[in-house]
Amino acid sequence: MATSNPTGAALALWNPGADEHDPISARTYGFWLYLIGDALLFCSLFASYAVLDNPVNAAGGPLTAQVINTPHGLWQTFIILASVLAYSLGTVSLKNGNAAGVQLGILAALLLGGAFLYISGTDLWALAAQGNGPTRSAFLSVFFTLLLTHGLHMLFGILWMLVMLVQVGVLGFTKDVVGRLLNLRLFWQFQATMWVCVYFYVYLLGGAR
Amino acid sequence: MSSHYNPLQHPEVQQGTTGRYIAAFLASAALMGGAYYASTQKLPLMEFAATAAALSLAALVSQLALFFGLNISQAQIWKGVALFLAIPLFIITIGMTVWAFSSLYSRTMPMDGMLMSGQPTLLQ
Amino acid sequence: MNPPKQRRASLLLKPLLALPALLLSGCTMAGIRLFHPAGLVAGAEMHYTLILVITMLIIIVPTLLMTIIFPLRYHHSRNAKYTPDWHFSLTIELLAWGIPFAIVAFLCYLTIQGVYAVNPWAPGILANAPGARQPPINVEVIATDWQWVFVYPDQGIATIDDLVVPSGRVVHLQMTATSNMNGFYIPQVAPMVDAMPAMESRDAFELDQPATYTGFSTDFSGAGFSWMQFSTRVVPQAEFDSWVASVQANPNQLTYAAFQKIAQPTVNAGAKPAYFSAPDKNLFGEVMTAAMQGVVYPVPDSFTKRVSDNSAQGAQAPASPQ
Amino acid sequence: MQVAVDGPWSPLLGRLSLAAIPYDNPILVSTFAVVALLGIVIIGAALYFGKLGYIWREWLTTVDHKKIGVMYIILGLVMLFRGFMDGAMMRTQQLLADGPNSPGYLGAQHGYLPPYHFDQIYTAHGTLMLFFAATPLVAGLGNLIVPLQIGARDMAFPYLNATSLWLTVSGAALCMISLFVGEFSNATWVGLMPFSEMPTNPGVGVDYWMWAFQLSSIGTTFNAINMIATIVKMRAPGMRWFRMPVYCWSSLTTNIIGLSIFPVVTVALTMLGIDRYFGTHFFTAGYGGNFMLYVNLFWIWGHPEVYFLMLPAFGLFSEIVPTFSNKALFGYPTMVAASFSIGGIGWVVWAHHFFTMGMGPELNGYFSAATMLVGIPTGVKAFNWLFTMYRGRITYATPMLWALIGLVLLLIGGLTGMMLSASVFDYTVHNSLFVVAHFHCMVLVIGAALFAGVTYWWPKVFGFKLDERNGQMYFWTFVLASLLVFVPLFYLGFAGVTRRLDYIYNPALKPLLWVSEGGIGMYFVSLFYFGKMLYVSLRDQIPAQADAWGTGRTLEWLTHTPVPFYNFAVTPQINARDELAWRKAKGVEGVQPTHYVPIHLPSNTAVPVIIGALATVFGFAMTWRIWWLSIASLLAIIIVVIIRSFDKNEGYVLSAEDIAKMENQVALASIIAEQPKRPALAQVEAH
Structure with missing residues (x-):
């Protein structure tokens, strides 16, 4: 509201109702910041990987080229990208409040995510069964840790999707639910982005050395 | 007041389009497939590394631009700024760590010298 | 940089740095080992330290003086000149960035030189040693x-x-x-x-x-x-x-x-x-x-939990099998 | 895949047994008695005055940024006291255990603490002071003041804010539990590798340290996200970037640092954790492990962490010096630039913490030079404060005194820091008491800034000032004590005395050790004055003005004193940098809004405090390897979060009449007043 000072000029001193900030955009921004922190977490893992991917640190065990399955990795890349696409198309249905479309998108993304984890899990399990588990050498420790960190993120994303499937049905498109759906999209997309980095760094570069 | 607030009209909900997402998927998948194809081509290491890095970087950019929908609009600018500030940190974390350890390894872990001759079985 | 010159510099500068130490605890000066370097490597360390410190004092001492003088001079009771709205001066800002920058640039040059001189793997300073x-x-x-x-x-x-x-x-x-x-x-x-x-x-x-x-x-x-x-x-x-x-x-x-x-x-x-x-x-x-x-040679529990008894034992126990 | 542990293990209690309780240690038993007595007195008092419900409803479950800030500060001060007691014990041990003929007490051969106990004490000292004293104090002041300075109603995510607090508290609680159940780490606050690994350190101490550190750093990361989002998204209308107070700028830079570094240490600690729990080989010496990697990751976090704590201190000086010089801050734009430079440079210099590890001269040279660059923006800040005082009207109120001594300490700490950054000098004093004295100089700058900040904003929060007379006595005794303690340490460092010695070989150093011990005695005197200051101020409670110091310049001094829980009855319109100074110049500082609109506020919730409690249980169970309890508590956290996400509570609305009533009678809205129950709104679905 305007008030006048002794000199008579109008001054705006108070602004009633101006504290209603945009909660969804604050929320996605905060989540974006979390993702940057998460990216730095992956970044430190990559730095550790770069250090430990070295014959000294293999302690006589295998190095990257012997433990990866590059074609599997490529399939995983396609699967995770498709999963992100499915979720994203789900959020397109969100634009006009189509709950069934959103749920369908989430469900497809969830199943594809599960397929991704299945490939990852069986590959790592087979490796450990050969005696090249994470306790074999420092290199294998970081190899497993990097892939499992990504896998745990995916698992968490799947849990989140399950919760959202229920919430879309039970709560409908409230402000909180919509904010969460947007954040989950960022989170799921972020996993694909990180997987591209993993695939490039571990599977392609590591495999080439 | 929040009770009159329709979250579905929020610009971040309304920004997504089917076409852009499909384009993002196709671009990323094609670029990563291309990087895989390069790995089967017996290129010299540095050449392959450069090719794969360029393709993967392009895949990342396509995801940022098309999937994330990052741009310099009022809604997205601060996300862009945050990412822009963080990218040097990614490079520093990995790059300087690698630099420090390359120096350290060559100075404190003389692998091909005394150790290997003393205990040839250790690292086989 | 040839060694004799360095030692001379160190001899000259040493009392400056040692003075406050002497004032505080004259009795323990002899114990302040780092003021008595021996040999070329430690001499070089001391030498570079002294030059670095003196260079830094060029800026630290005036700033310290300002920190003491300004609050006294501009205390409200003294009614010194008061300019409440004066909050920017390009000249001062340029100096505030420029002087530290110049000094730091010189320090960087010096310290990098010093790093090579005393690099423990191959000290440059020992290359021409006797x-x-x-x-x-x-x-x-x-x-x-x-x-x-x-x-x-x-x-x-x-x-x-x-x-x-x-x-x-x-x-x-x-x-x-x-x-x-x-x-x-x-x-x-x-x-x-x-x-x-x-x-x-x-x-x-x-x-x-x-x-x-x-x-x-x-x-x-x-x-x-x-x-x-x-x-x-x-x-x-x-x-x-x-x-x-x-x-x-x-x-x-x-x-x-x-x-x-x-x-x-x-x-x-x-x-x-x-x-x-x-x-x-x-x-x-x-x-x-x-x-x-x-x-690894794990430390027995007795050492960690009850090390007081063990350090006594250690003192009596033979240091090596003889 | 659990690594076999020495000693007994049972499925129900893990490694926990009666033997874990150190009832045979007189020091710990008496500490326990004191802590237990205090706990009984506090809970008893709360029961006696019938305040238990009030504490639960208004404090433990709160999401109000000011109350969270106050609780952060209380936590910080309590832990500061415990950290100080550890420090006092260390100095006393070194004094007693000096020379081969020094006597031994309480079963120690020299001094009164066996090495193993001494090692735990200095580890606890470092851990507590950094994570549970300095960090909460910094976070607390940021929580309190930043939303007020930018004219926001609350933080961007109030619920997350409370979660940050309770995660930090859970870390502190683990440290406290370690005193009386089991042991704390003896591997220093940085966690020496491979010393912290299972083969060389099989006890539970390292686990306690690791989980306390991990939980508090998660809390700090959340807090950093919250602060950045608040500053970016929640500024009042008209608060453009270059109208923000410098304290907000320094909070922004500091939290950018915090957000970017804490994930790195999370990774380092997680790797240590899986080494210890699953037997991997990240940081062991054998099997290709590389413990230097830990050191590298740790200091990627560790060095920016220094600036994470330092920048808020600089921000506080930038608020306090102009207020008590009654003059605008000199060189605002370069102050902002300097903050960002410090943050940026702070990120690329970490390896100066391990010059002695054998990197090549090109790396040591680079890291030396890069470290020295920090001197430039820091120097700029010092000059800007000096020129703020130049031609000002200075009053020596307690906050100003703290700021001035902080500036002096900054110069000494800066000089010694620049010395240490030269690796040629570092080769002679690395890991010596010189380093200890240097970084204590720096943390005393932070300490001075925090005491200044607490004194400065106390009246804003509680409505009355801290007693000036006792505050100044506290200040002088504290400064004298600090000089006595730390000046001898510089000399001991030059004498070649290493840090972390439980026994000092040279009896000739006794006089210096005595001086240092005298300083510890002086700290106790200053502690007395601190208590007296609190007592006298609480007893008298002389009401303060809205602009408590009379020369405030920034927005927080515009609202009532004590600050209402809703901050501003009506959001202010910002017209200038230093809004209050601008309003004073226009003569409109007293103009109040003429009508009110309802305010929407979040409801209190018990979820954050429950998460904190479960996190404590989780950390404890992991420490003692009680697997069922770890899994149960982790699942419980996830379930609690999911349940909470189904909550439809949308907060409540404060009606215009309520606001008008509280504006006329400010005590009703004070953060210590109990609020009546207000009905919550339910969220509605959009169509």
Whole structure:
């Protein structure tokens, strides 16, 4: 509201109702910041990987080229990208409040995510069964840790999707639910982005050395 | 007041389009497939590394631009700024760590010298 | 930079830095070891330190004076000139960025020069040292919990907690450790370098005057860390040779098996030395290899939980199997 | 895949047994008695005055940024006291255990603490001071003041804010539990590798340290996200970037640092954790492990962490110096630039913490030079404060005194820091008491800034000032004590005395050790004055003005004193940098809004405090390897979060009449007043 000072000029001193900030955009921004922190977490893992991917640190065990399955990795890349696409198309249905479309998108993304984890899990399990588990050498420790960190993120994303499937049905498109759906999209997309980095760094570069 | 607030009209909900997402998927998948194809081509290491890095970087950019929908609009600018500030940190974390350890390894872990001759079985 | 000039500079500057120390605690000046560097490496360290400090004082002292004068001068009771709205001056800002920048640039130049001069792997300052024409004395240093084992591969002897080197010769040290990281340090003599398990680090120094110094560990490595000292004796070449001969005659031989007993956690209070002949030729390599294969010498519970009793035992127990 | 542990283990209690309780240690038993007595007195008092419900409803379950800030500060001060007691014990041990003929007491051979106990004490000292004293104090002041300074109603995410607090508290609680159940880490606050690994450190101490550190760093990361989002998204209308107070700028830079570094240490600690729990080989010496990697990751976090704590201190000086010089801050734009430079440079210099590890001269040279660059923006800040005082009207109120001594300490700490950054000098004093003295100089700058900040904003929060007379006595005794303690340490460092020694070999150093011990005694005197200051101020409670110091310049002094829980009855319109100074110049600082609109506020929730409690249980169970309890508590956290996400509570609305009533009678809205229950709104679905 305007008030006048002794000199008579109008001054705006108070602004009633101006504290209603945009909660969804604050929320996605905060989540974006979390993702940057998460990216730095992956970044430190990559730095550790770069250090430990070295014959000294293999302690006589295998190095990257012997433990990866590059074609599997490529399939995983396609699967995770498709999963992100499915979720994203789900959020397109969100634009006009189509709950069934959103749920369908989430469900497809969830199943594809599960397929991704299945490939990852069986590959790592087979490796450990050969005696090249994470306790074999420092290199294998970081190899497993990097892939499992990504896998745990995916698992968490799947849990989140399950919760959202229920919430879309039970709560409908409230402000909180919509904010969460947007954040989950960022989170799921972020996993694909990180997987591209993993695939490039571990599977392609590591495999080439 | 929040009770009159329709979250579905929020610009971040309304920004997504089917076409852009499909384009993002196709671009990323094609670029990563291309990087895989390069790995089967017996290129010299540095050449392959450069090719794969360029393709993967392009895949990342396509995801940022098309999937994330990052741009310099009022809604997205601060996300862009945050990412822009963080990218040097990614490079520093990995790059300087690698630099420090390359120096350290060559100075404190003389692998091909005394150790290997003393205990040839250790690292086989 | 030639050494004599450096020493002169150090002599000139030393009293300046030492003055406040003298005022505070004249009685303990002799204990302030870093003001009495010995040899070229430590001399260079001192030299660079003094130049750096004096350069920094150029900016620190005026700022300190301003910090004291401004609050006194502009206290409200003094009614000094008051300009409440004056909040920017391009000149002052340029100076505030420019002066520190110039000084820091000079400091950077100096410190990088200094890093190369005292690089423990190959100190530049020793390249033209008097002893550089003779072959260096090689000593392999193994830090155990909590003793120092010095192996002289060329002389075929080894000692515990007693580093004896001839004067006028460059000493090359190669270091590793059994299970924990330690810092190898002889104040006044050699730069501090970490001795690390499964890794090899180096250090070098040369002393031209016979003397005795104390060295110790600077990186915490467990319950006996505080007692982890050794003596460094610089002796004339002839005396060194006869000392080597006497140790070579010692019947105790340092095999790897004997070393494994020594490497068990032991507090050697008082740094009682022990001497061995004919150390295993590749002892250093074997210790490193063992560490890489995951061999550690765990500290028994008795040492950690009730170390008070054990440090007493350690003092009485023989420092080495003799 | 659990690594076999020495000693007994049972499925029900893990490694926990009666033997874990150190009832045979007189020091710990008496500490326990004191802590237990205090706990009984506090809970008893709360029961006696019938305040238990009030504490639960208004404090433990709160999401109000000011109350969270106050609780952060209380936590920080309590832990500061415990950290100080540890420090006092260390100095006393070094004094007693000096020279081969020094006597031994309480079963120690020299001094009164066996090495193992001494090692735990200095580890606890470092851990507590950094994570549970300095960090909560910094976070607390940021929580309190930043939303007020930018004219926001609350933080961007109030619920997350409370979660940050309770995660930090859970870390502190683990540290406290370690005193009386089991042991704390003896591997220093940085966690020496491979010393912290299972083969060389099989006890539970390292686990306690690791989980306390991990939980508090998660809390700090959340807080950093919250602060950045608040500053970016929640500024009042008209608060453009270059109208923000410098304290907000420094909070922004500091939290950018915090957000970017804490994930790195999370990774380092997680790797240590899986080494210890699953037997991997990241940081062991054998099997290809590389403990230098830990050191590298740790200091990627560790060095920026220094600036994470330092920048808020600089921000506080930038608020306090102009207020008590009654003059605008000199060189605002370069102040902002300097903050960002410090943050940026702070990120690329970490390896100066391990010059002695054997990197090549090109790396040591680079890291030396890069470290020295920090001197430039820091120097700029010092000059800007000096020129703020230049031609000002200075009053020596307690906050100003703290700021001035902080500036002096900054110069000394800066000089010694620049010395240490030269690796050629570092080779002679690395890991010596010189380093200890240097970084205590720096943390005393932070300490001075925090005491200044607490004194400065106390009246805003509680409505009355801290007693000036006792505050100044506290200040002088504290400064004298600090000089006595730390000046001798510089000399001991030059004498070649290493840090972390439980026994000092040279009896000739006794006089210096005595001086240092005298300083510890002086700290106790200053503690007395601190208590007296609190007592006298609480007893008298002389009401303060809205602009408590009379020369405030920034927005927080515009609202009532004590600050209402809703901050501003009506959001202010910002017209200038230093809004209050601008309003004073226009003569409109007293103009109040003429009518009110309802305010929407979040409801209190018990979820954050429950998460904190479960996190404590989780950390404890992991420490003692009680697997069923760890899994149960982790699942419980996830379930609680999911349940909470189904909550339809949308907060409540404060009606215009309520606001008008509280504006006329400010005590009703004070953060210590109990609020009546207000009905919550339910969220509605959009169509």
